[in-house]
Amino acid sequence: MILVTGGLGFIGSHTVRALVDMGEDCVLVQRRKAEPPAFLADAPVAVEQADITDLAQLREVGARHGITGIVHLAGSMPWPPGSDQPVEAARKAIGGLLNVVQAAQEWGVARVGVASTIGVYAGLTDDGPLSEDMPLPMTAPHTIPTFKKIGELINGHLADATGVDVVDYRISGIWGPRDPHGPLFFAAPELVRAAARGTVPDLTPLGSVYAEDSLDLCYVKDAARAIALLQLADRLGHRTYNVASGRATTNAEVVAAIKTVVPDARIELPSGGPVRQSHLDTARIRQDTGYVPAYDTERAAADYIAWLRAGNEH
Incomplete structure (x- = not known):
């Protein structure tokens, strides 16, 4: 049985679905009480319901289930940032991982x-x-990559x-079904949601957004399957893996994919x-x-729009 922390979350729930589809039973651990989504x-x-920062609670889960593997997707970082007790928040975040x-x-x-996150590469100038294997900068621009870098170093030590x-x-x-973030990190989720709603996308949280802006976008169902494959592989040759599409996707490509499904989508981005x-x-x-x-960009956009049009909130 695979224990998935954050198993009712965005990436976690899809990862559980992928593990189940590969023949695994799962136990989902979530700090807040919640019901599994319909697709589970x-x-x-x-x-x-358990808090991974409480070792006794975590041990109780293991006493009730025969755990054979762990996929740790719950956030091991102070979140949201700006805690009024930053030292204690950092201690709990790292403690959960430990x-x-x-x-x-x-x-x-x-x-x-x-x-971990693509954010650990922030600061590299390589196109x-x-x-x-690329050497990473010692600095990080945000709480998430900061603690992910710390976590990767701790993980290497603990593995040894x-x-x-x-x-x-x-x-x-x-990006994809059940994404709770909207335009917090990049534009694609809000572009799709606006098309499904028939509204103009609100991208103000991102500041300036251009058609040429690009990112390695990975549809959540692909990411979930990649994580499941890594968990279930008989042998892995490395301790770090990129979970991604392996290509850069521009906002213009996302808009074009959306318009194959919603031709009259009210999406116009400046160059x-x-x-x-x-x-x-x-x-x-x-x-x-x-x-x-x-999932290429067109298939991903169509799948996500169908999900939203079926009455799902996000």
Whole structure:
């Protein structure tokens, strides 16, 4: 049975679906009480309410279930930023990660997968593919990549010290059904939602947005399947993997994909953005797991719009 922290969240719920589709039973651990989404209604999953920053609660979950693997997608960072107790918030964030690895060691779990982010590459000037072996800057522009970098270093130490296979997922530009963020990080989710609603997209949280802006966008169902493949692989040759589409997608491409489904979508983006494009190199995950994205931009936009038009909020 695979324990998925944050298993009722955006990426977590889709990862559970992917694991179930590959024949695994799952136990979903969530700090807040919640019900599984409808697409997990028929799945062999157990739902446990537990706070991973409380080791005793985590151990109780393991006492009730035979845990064979862990996918750690709950945020091991102070969130939201700006806590009035920053030291305690940082202690809890790092403590949650330590608890997960400690529980894995106690339960005899062979592999723990931990969510990292494309943000760890921030500051690199390379145009084109960003590979896992590239040296990273010691600085980070935001709380998320800061703590993901810290986590990756801790994970490497703990993997050596405990013998647990701790694997980092550098996840990029995830969009699709159940995305709670909207235009918090990039434009694609709001562009799709506005088209489905028949409204003009509100991109003000992003500041200036241009047609040429690009990112390695990875549809959530592809990312979930990639994570499941990494968790279930008999053997992995590395401790860090890019989870991405392996290509840069511009806002203009997203708009064009949306308009194949909603021709009269009220989406117009100005030109004038940077032409530099970088993306994550996915050669490593392809070689070690056979992962190939199933959703190109057009198929992803159509799937997401269909989800929203079926009455789902996001």
